[in-house]
Every structure is written in C-alpha cells, then in structure tokens.
Amino acid sequence: MNKEKLSQLRERGYDFDIANILERGFRMFLAQPLLSFSYTLLIISLQLLFALYLREVTFLYALLLAPPLFSGFYFVANKISMGQPVVYPDFFKGFSVAWAVISIWLIGQILTALGFFAFIIPGIYLAVAYSFSVLMAIFGGFDFWTALEESRKLITVRWWKFFAFSLILVVINLIGLLPLGFLLPVTIPVTFYATYILFEDLTRDVFAE
Template sequence: MDPRKIQQIIDAGVDFDIQEILQKAWVLFKTRASFHIGFMFIIGATQAFFAYYLEDFVSIYSILLAPALIAGFYLVANRLSQEEYVDFQNYFDGFKYWLLVVTINLISGILTVLGIFALIVPGIYLAVGYMFAMLFGIFGGFDFWTSMEMSRKLVTTNWWKFFGFVLILLLLNIAGLLAFIVGILITVPVTYLAIYVLFEQLTEDAVDESPEGEKTITHL
C-alpha cells in the first residue's frame, strides 16, 4: 500500500453503506461456510480448553495465540475476495505474521484499557479506532505503530459511522450467543469478514499496482 494514497483517503474522508458491507460479508461466508464454521469451532474449543484446564494460562492464549487466529479470518477473506483457492490450512497463515499481530493486539489493547480507566470515552474511541490496525499491518506491510495510527486516523474521519458499524456487529454476536451459543459459529466469522470487506473497500485506491497493472492488497 502507498502511504501517500492512504493519507489522501484520510484527508478526503470516507463513508460506506453498512448494509452493503454485511451483504458482501455474508456472500464470502457462504462461499466457504463449512470452513469458516470449522475454524471458529477450533477457536472456541481452544478457548474452552484454556478456560477449563489451563485457567492460569488464559492470558497466554489471549495474548499469544488469539491474534494470529483472528488474522487467519482476514487472510482467508482476502483470498476469497481475490477469487483465489482456499484450503483449510490457510486459516493458520496468521502465524506467519505472529510477532506483528501480537504486538498490534497487545499495544492497542493496553492503550484502549488505559483510555477506559481514564475517562471511558477515550477507551471507546480507541477501541473503534484501532479496528483496522491488524489489517494495515498484514496487507499494508507497515510496522505496528504506523498500522495503529493509520487505522485510527481513517476511522476518525467518520467515527460515529464506524461506531454504528461496530455496534451492529456486537448486537449480531449477542444474537449469536442467545441462539444456544452455536450461533456465534456463524456470527463471529461474519464479523471478521465484514471488517475485512470494509477495509478493502475503503483502501482500494491505495493498493499497489502490479507490473501488469493489476491491483493487489495482499503481501503473502
């Protein structure tokens, strides 16, 4: 990604149709529904294992494993969007970016918690603002701080719209929990797919051009 083009997007401001984003995310979900559900089941089983059998080490999962697993959804979403072949092992490609995504998740999480402890509102602002940090790191090739700042600045251009988007995703997952819990096997993957779809749509003018003139958002 070209930092100058990203800055131009930020300077111009962004807007989007939440319904359209969710519809596109649902299409990506249906494309590999069994894969998405299966990977989410593995994540849920891993969380349950730590919670019940390694309770003292839950923080290790949250800090060292969860970020790479979440990144797997984004990487698969990218492949699906580019109409590339997807194998189940691609969900674990997030571990290729392990240090970067762990750092982004840890630092952004600490700053968000500090913001909540301070006045609550700054924490909410940062929680929404850093929603694309991991994506900028993976697909933009930026370091953790640049990724966090680019995400925050992009979201700030239309923060309330992004807040509404996050709120809808939150409500969607609450509904998934209420649906005998198993609903989250669908709603959580759709959530991450929706975040990717929105990121791709907002940054499409900043992606690099290949020698053949084709745009690509991936750095795999």
C-alpha cells in the same frame, strides 16, 4: 501500502453502506461455509479448553494464540475476494505475521484500557479507531505502531459511522450466543469478513500499486 495515498484518502473523505457491507460479509461466509464454520469451532474449543482446564495460563492464549488465530479470517477473506481457492491451512496464516499481530493486539488493548481507565470516552474512541490496525499490518506491511496510527487516523474521518458499524457487529455476535452459542461459528467469521470487505473497499485505490 502508501502512507501518502492514505493521507489523500483521508483528505478526500469517504462513506460506506453498513447494510451492504454486512450482506457481503455473509455472502463471503457462504463462499466457504464449512471451512469457516469448522475453523471457528476450533477457536471456540481452544477458548473453552483454556477457560475450563488451563485457567492459570489463559492469558497465554489471549496473548499468543488468539491474535493470529482470529487474523486468519482476514487472509481467507482476501483469497475469497480475489477469487482464489481456499484451503483449511489458509486460516492459520495469521501465524506468519504473529509478531506484528500480537504486538498490535497487546499495545492496542493496553492503550484502550488506559483510555477507559482515564476517562471512558477515550477508551471507546480507541477501541473503534484501531479496528483496521491488524489489516494495516497484514496488507500494508506496516510495523505495529504505524498500523495502529494509520488505522486510527483513517477511521477517525468517519468515526461515528464506524462506531455504529462496530456496535452492530457486537450485537450480531451477542445474538450468536443465543441459544448456547450455536450461531457463533457463523456470526464470528461474518463479522471478520465484513470488516475485511469494508477495509478493502476504502483502500482499493491505495492497494492498486
């Protein structure tokens, strides 16, 4: 991914239709419903395992396993978007970029937490602005700090709309918690797929090379 082209994209500006992105995210889920559902169940099961029986080392799951596990949705989204066949191991490709993804999640969370601690607004700003950082690392090949910064700068152009988009994703997953979290295996992949679709839409010209 070319930083100069990203800069041009920011200068040119952009817009997006939230409803359209969400609808396409759900359609992407429907392209691989069984694999997406079962993989999300695996993630939820691991979270419950650590929460109930391995509380002392839950931080290890949050630090070392959760980032690459959730990043797997992006690899699958990319294959679906390109019309390529998807197999279950594709969801685990997040481990192929584990160092970059873990670094982004760790540093991003620390900076966001510091923003909340210093003053709530900077924390909210960074939480939204870093939404593309993992995607920047995976598909742009950036190191963790460059990925965080390029995500922040790109999203800042339309931060309020991204804030609305992020808020809707949170609400969707809160709905997924009811009743008893039965819908989470649907809502979680849909939110990741929607995020990927938005990223792909905005950076399509940058990816062209």
